[in-house]
Amino acid sequence: MSTKQTIAIIGATGNMGSGIAKSLSKSNNRLLLFAQHLDKVQTLVEEIKKGNPAAEAEAIACPTNASWEADIIILAVPYAAEKELADKIKDVANQKIVISISNPLNETYSGLTTSPDTSAAEELQKLLPNSKVIKAFNTVFAADFATPVIGGQQADAFIAGSDAAALQTVSEVVQQAGFNPIVAGELTVSRTLENMTVLLIQLTMKYNYNWVAGWKVLHN
Template sequence: MSNRRTFAVLGVSESNSIFLAKQIAKTNPVLLFDHDAVVLNTVYSQILSEYSNAKAEIMICPTNASWEADVIILSNAAATDGNLIEKIRNVATGKIVLFLENKKNTINFESTLDKLQHFFPFSKVVQSFESAVDYNNSLFLNGNDKEAVKTILTLFTSIGLKANIL
């Protein structure tokens, strides 16, 4: 099937989601959404000014962005927005939902994953976070679907991120 996956990045006010959006847009279509239109426009302009051939697009509706996407990326803020989750839940079935969590202690990682998997029972939820105690700038990936976790590991590696599967 077409290897050019489309990514929806929901919430672009955090540095990790901005970084991912920029890197992915070099090769794959990226659909950007944020409740804050100013932030959204700023990030969109940044991406285009840094990479003129970037395949980024502003979306005004998270449902349509997620419906069109093959992979949904949720920033920390987006993942705690119950209203947004409700809007995208039905169109996320069968898709990878990547949750970019902030730095945290690796001891507590499972509770967030379980919580998010509960919100998206028919999606392949993958959690990504930096360790608060490990300072080698490596990211950790965790999820119930091994193939989905591997897909995200491949994605991260391809854009120069160091990542480990938990």
Template sequence: MTTIGILGAGRVGSGLARKLAEAGHEVALGHRESPDPGPAPAPSAEREPDAGPAILHLDQRSAAAGADIVVNATPGDSALARMAALEDELAGKILIDVSNATHHGPDGLPAGLCYPDGSLAEQLQRALPATRVVKTLNTMLFMVMTDPAALSTPPTAYLSGDDADAKAVTAGLLGDLGWRPDWIEDLGDITTARATEALVLLAPHVLRRRGFQPFAVSLAR
């Protein structure tokens, strides 16, 4: 069992937190601000059978500090500043980056890359030299991340990172999310994230034509 801190409590982060907790990991979901814990349950209260796995709700700094592995699921256009501010909390850890750093068009869909001559993952690795950054799960809609087998065509989860052990650990977590080993493609070092991050520019064209239906950019063999 691994303690995982997921930074970003939107659809991506919440979905990953739920699935990883179901797989038996201790999961803390990091919110932008300290979450309201709500009223404490009575000592005798029993957990509802369909309440789902326990997930700890914390602020992002606390979630990162207490985790063995951290997932960046914050908005990509502000992720670099957010993660750089957590340099001490992330030192010595694996940071799995699933975000895409894009400028949004009038319809709210990606219209351009924030780092057209590089990638967010490279920027993160440069800003966090004591952290092992791995890029993955950024070439699909969020629901595919935690249910890849739902697609009629086998999807691909790409891995980019400088540390082989960190990528192996990440691949193991992908397995907990339902990804088969033959659906995982290790592209190489962190510079290869430039290619997968650029693929996000396909998304708005697909969404406008097909609607909000699950899809992934897959490698056909």
């Protein structure tokens, strides 16, 4: 049994945020959910508790308060919103794990807005120098949370970061969400992981995978 964690999900009512919240509510973690519209967060909490009355999930009105109480902070917001949020949570995210799930996609999904020598996760680490930023959940689609087993195979979810203990903790969280965690390397590997998502989106649009698709490493 893994350690019980208090996990703040900032942007909990978005497609990704709600997918993560619903998946993690099945584990023994305590979830603190924040989004701009508190009524939508309360609806999400009701939905979670309807499915699992024992779930510990609560709506929080302020991202700083949610982050203050949390062991792990998941920023389930678009890349463009991260700087403003980082400013708000910087002091309370000291020494905590902060999960970057964003992909800095351009408007046409043909590439990333970040330069090739950095990534959304590395930029977040610069904004939160005293936090342990880990890249996770960016290589899976929102619909995959309800269907982490696709065509009989459990989707892999890649993780990158530079703190061994934090990587282990996030691996457990990824597993609790239903995916097979693969530690891909240091935080700089986020550049590759973010580009993997660009490719997966392009393939999904080209071949109509219906947004239920994921990467799988096959090996012996």
